Each structure stands twice: as C-alpha cells, then as structure tokens.
Amino acid sequence: MVGNNYVIRLATIMMLYCVLALSWNFIGGLTGYPSFATAAFFGLGAYTGAVCQGQGVPMYLAWIFGALMAAVFATGLGLAILRLRGHYFAIASLVVADVLREIVNSATKLTGGGMGFNLPILKLGVDAQAKLFFYLMFVLAVLTIVSAAYVNRHRLGFGLRCIKQNEDAANMIGINATIYKTAAFTLSAVFVGWAGAFYASWVNYIEPGDVFDILFSVKPIVMVLLGKTGTVSGPIIGAIVFLFLEELVWRNFLTFHAGVLGLIVVALIFYLPNGLLAVDFRRWLGWRRNR
C-alpha cells in the first residue's frame, strides 16, 4: 500500500507545517519580532525526546520532556535576547540554532554526535506506525490552533499586537512588554519542541544537521508570509499552499529543488507582500475578464 502511506506521510507533514507556522506566528506575526529560532527549538525537542528514549524513558514522557525543554530554553533565551530589536534579534535567534547544533555535535557520548542518533524501533507495523504519527501530529496541530485562537482573542494577543505596533506606547499603557514578549517566545517554542520530539520518533534516526537545519526556521516564516501574519487561518493556509508548492517542486526539480524553492521565496516577497489573504481574488479575476 505504498500509495496510501505516501498520502499519510504528506498529511503528517501538513500537520507539522501547521504547527511550525502557527508557532512562529506568536512571536513573528503577532509580536513583530523576526525570530529565526524555530530550528533551534525543533532540534532541541527532537534530541531531548531521542536521548530520553535512549535512556529508557517511555515514549509519551519523552515527548513531553521535549516540549518542556524547548519551552524552558525559550523562556531563558527570550529574557536574554528579546531586548534586542530588528536585525540584532534576528541574528541572535539565527545563531542559536547553530550553537546548539555544534554543542549536540560535540556531545558525542550523549547524542551520538555527527554520527546521528538511532531511536528505539516501535513494535508496530509500518502502516500502523504511519497512522499513529499522523494522529499525533494532528492532535498537536489542533492543540496549536486552539491556543492560537485563544491568544488572538484575549488579553495576551491584544497586548502583543500593541507591542508590535508601538512598543514604547505599549509600555506606557501598562503592558509589561518583557513578560508578554517572553510568553510569546515560549509559545513559539513549546509546540515546535513537541513536534520535534514526535519527528525524532517518527523517522527513527536524527542527525544534528538534519533537525537543526536552518530551513526549519525559514520555511515557517515563508508559510506565514504566504498566508497572513497575525491571524489563525493565515498560517494554516500558508502552510497548505507551501506544502503543495514544495511537493510540486520536489517531483519536478529533484536536483534543483532547493534553488527553485529559493526562487519561490523571492517571488513571494515581491508579488504577495501581504500574503494570499490580502489578495482580492474577485478583482483579479474581474480584471482578467475585462481584457
């Protein structure tokens, strides 16, 4: 049933992308801080989950540890780097993934270093395993969506939007910007870390360069820009469209797919600066008809 498993695999990645995009939206879309730390959180969650399982911790617990580790790390990191703005914050967040990758690479005894880490194999059939991880990612995606919707509608989301539009005025009006930003940053990490832990168990073998890949930081940003920042449906739509484009490119440009992806990113920035949701499709279609 190769065909069926391919669809399930695609659907699982779809859920993963939703989690990544919605998570980045907390810090990048709502709060306006351009974080490139998603890869750091993902890799941290993946390795925490993997190492725990390697030490005999049951899978379910290992996943939760992965999420917690990413969250705690984000809180600490956030308190340190969230007072930087603009470019400096972006670079700091970018560099963190690299530093973590190097540390994981060197801690060979614990993590297997550059040779990667093999996770214990599950006593399930290939089909059952595929379905299990789809359901897990699906539940995580739903959890992320619900959190995003809640935050958007209540005090935290409102405060974050104030911070994004005018951080000084936000402080003056009684918003403790430090706490709010750190909360957003932590939210941007917890589900990502969890997903990382799932991912490690799903693929059974991880390497530092694989789970700390900078693309895990850039893709969610592109997905959210594709949809619309700051909303709940925007990142989801962006994730769906992005996956669709990515699969298209994979199947047609195997060797050059990264390059084509790069071109797509460039095209996006130019032709959809406000994302798909900002495009007035009716006007666009009407305009074409008039020609």
Next chain:
Amino acid sequence: MSAILQLQGVTRQFGGLMALNNVSFDLRPGEIVGLIGPNGAGKTTLVNLVTAVYGLTRGKIFFDGRQIDGMKSHEISRLGVARTFQIVQPFPQMTVLENVAAGALFAAGARNLVEAKEKALEHLKFVGLADLAGSSASALTLADRKRLELAKSLAMKPKLLLLDEVNAGLSNVEINRALDLIRRLVERGTTILLIEHLMKVVLAVCSRIIVLHHGQMIAEGIPSEVVRHPRVIEAYLGSRFASRAQRNSDHG
C-alpha cells in the same frame, strides 16, 4: 493635604548635557499646574523621568506616597499615572476604540477585552470621538488624534495626568474645546500637570505655574506673579526686556 507627586532634587544628565538640574516641587491632589519654559528647558524630559522612560541621575520621585523612581513604566502606569506624547503615539493599525480599550484593559484593570471596550466607549464620548470609534487610528486628523491620545490616557483612570503640549497644532476652536475637557477633568478630581507653550491656555486654567529654563526651576507660583518674574521674562524675551520690566515695576 499630602502631595500626590513629589520631586526631590531630580537631576538627569545625558553625557555632558544636564537636561534637568536639581528640580524639586510638589503637586497637590486636584491641582492643575502649568509647566512652562522655552524650548529645550527640560519639560518633556521631566515627564519622561516621572514615567520611567529614562532613569534618574540623582534625586527621588514620589507618587501617592510611594517612591517610583526605579520602577518600570508599566508599573507606574498601573499606579495611576498617565501621560500624552507631544508627537502622538497611537497604535496605528487598530481602531480608535481598540486604542482606548488598551488603556482600560492594561492600566485600569478591566476584567476582559469586552469590558475594556465598553469603558473605552464612555471615554470616547467624554472627549467627543464616539462616532469615530470604528475608524482606524491612522486615518484621523491631528486634532482628533490629540483627542484620542487624551481618551487613551483617561481610560487608564489616572490620578495624575501629564499632558505634553496637547494643544500644539490645534486651531482656536479646538483649543477651547480642549480647555473645556481639561476643566471637566479637574472637576472629577484628576491632578493635571500641563506642559504648554501657549500662555493664554496656561493663564486660563492653571492655578499654579512652574517655570523651567536650561533644566532648572527658575520660578514657581500663581500665574500673575510668575509672568512678572524677572527671570522668567529674561528667559523668554532676553535680559533687555527683563531689566525694562524691572524698571517699570520699580516705578509703578
């Protein structure tokens, strides 16, 4: 009656520049005090120090009996201090209502967004912006933006309101409207520190005036005395006019 705001020896240095030098005064609850002085005298810096935009180099500030220098801006806001900005600082992508609701929600302790918006509408009615509640904050005229700024501050339920040049750029009609609002605020018991350069406004509403020049307090008292104070005249008009005024008052 104890002071609601107390500045003791407040000094702020920026590198080589002494922006404020040993300024001390008290504000009593329910007063409207005018803060005047030529450009660069340190008026906005004073407001920035009270609201913790900058820290003090020396001195102490007390609000409602508590020492607030050293606290963070948002904490001071929640204690009951609100200010307007000379160059208005709205949240540009939000509506007028949301802008004011932010003040109600984060500083005045509204329980949720819905309640904050209800309170916000009341404040908008008070300043006369209720029919623009749904408009985007960035689409307002300057006068309306100033009123929005005021409404936002009011939503914070302040005990002390620091108004920084609320009348800059307004027409006479608009200024009179603003004065009316200010008077009604004082009736409600809010203490106001009014930074102004329009003397007619200051003379119209203020019970006391403090004059700053080059970061130092050069005069303090009731309006009629302050305007005749030689150092004040010298600061605004130069020493020739000051000595002429001095000679006139000696003869008259």
Next chain:
Amino acid sequence: MLYLQVLVNGLVLGGLYTCIAVGFSLVWGVLNIINILHGTFVVIGSYAAYFAYLKLGIHPFLSIPIAAAILFVLAYLFQSGVINKVVAAPVLTTLTLTFGLDLFLNNLLIIAFKADYRKVTLKNPLGVLDLAGITIPVDKLAAMVLALLLTGLLFWVLNASRTGRAIVAVRMDREAAALMGVKVRKIYALTFAIGAVMAGAAGSLISLIYPISPLNSFMFLGKAFIICVLGGLGSVSGAMVGGLALGVLESFGALAFGPEHAVTLSFIILILFLLFRPMGIMGKRGYD
C-alpha cells in the same frame, strides 16, 4: 613562545577575516540589509580563483580582478533586479528575500560544481617563514598582506573620492545626504557592488587556505556577522578591529578548546556581545 605563535596565527587569520567582512559590513551599514548572499559571493570568488589556476595557470592572488569582475556583474544584476526594491523594507522581508536568493544561487553552484571540497594546491608553494621561532606560511602571510592592502584601498577610496564620501554620507544620514544632492539609489547599487567585489576578492585570497565548496558559504557569513558586531557596522576600521579580534579569539579558542570548537566559541562570543555590548569592542559608531 607558544602564545606568541598563536597570536601571530590569529592576526594573520584576522587580516583575511577583515577582507571577508568589510563588504558585508558596508552593505549592512549603508543599505541596512543583511546580505545572506555574502557567503556565497565569497565562495564564487574562490571558484573563480580555482578555475583560473586550473585552466589558465593564473596564481590566485592575480585572479582577484577576475573574481572582482564576475562579482561586480552578478551584484549589479541582483541589485537592479531585486535588492533595490526592498531597501526600505522591514528586517523580516529583507532577510527572507536574501535568504531565498542565496538558496537559489548556492544550489546553482552545487549543481554546476558539485559540493565536493576542492583546494588550490600551488605547484610551487612559497614555503614557510621563520622569524625568531615563529613560523608563518608565506602564502598565508602574503594573503593577509594583500587582504589588508585591499581593505586599505577601500578605506582610501571611501575617504578620498567624491563617491566614497557620498557613501559615507548616506551611511550617516540617508535623508540629509539626499537633500545634499546625493543620488541615494545609485549609491546603494554601488555599495552593494563594492560589497560583492570585496567578497569575491577575499574569496580569491582564501582559496589557498580554506577548502572551496558551496557548503562553506554559511561559515563565511557567520564570521562576517560576528565581525560586524565585534567591530561595529559600516566602517572599514570596524571591520579591521572585528576581523583581527575574531582571528585572535579563534586562534586562542582553538588552543584552549580544540579547533573543532573554535567556531562554537566565536558564536557564543557573538551572543555575549549582542547581549552586553552591542556597540562592539570600540563602543562607538565609526564612520570611516
């Protein structure tokens, strides 16, 4: 004696780093764009030197003009086609854009030249210099001297020519420069081209020292970041301070923690500087 050797190693390395970073720093300071493509530009310069030596026997030091010309054309294309349109855009946009461009260009290189690591091995190596117990490979020393000469040339151009002063003016105050009649768009294009040219020249110089592969682009980019933060943005002297500092730090770091950790150490230092001293070692904005 060991420490002196390590110091000298660091300084030699630092000279090269200066040349790698100065173009990046200029673009960031003047256009306010973090050019992710910079690393790939350096790699292209290295490939130019590699093939010039392989096919035409030209010594890498002498192929600097070739590398410079290639990068100038490339930069001009990118600038007029793409970069110019996003100069005033927020950080997220410019970073994501240059990242996408880099993904494209880097992938192109991998397809054209494969990811294998290559090295320029000279048929007649220049040997090693021995000064009172300190050994310095002559080609590295020569590369460093040339790197500093090029950097010095850039410094002279920025200070002595009208265009150079215009670039500095735009860096100081964009609007004021425009009001004085400086054509800001042209300055942007020129600065971006200069950045690319310096990257290519640096690439030529280091082709003798570092393995050449598109996969190395992020390493050079990382070093350029750190140097900018250490030394300050947009100034040649800042790149020099930062470059030398980084070289020395990495050299001693390799001694203390082993060469494989030297890079991690430099990143940790970057974060520490960002947190506690974002204005860099010199602590003030240089404008030269």
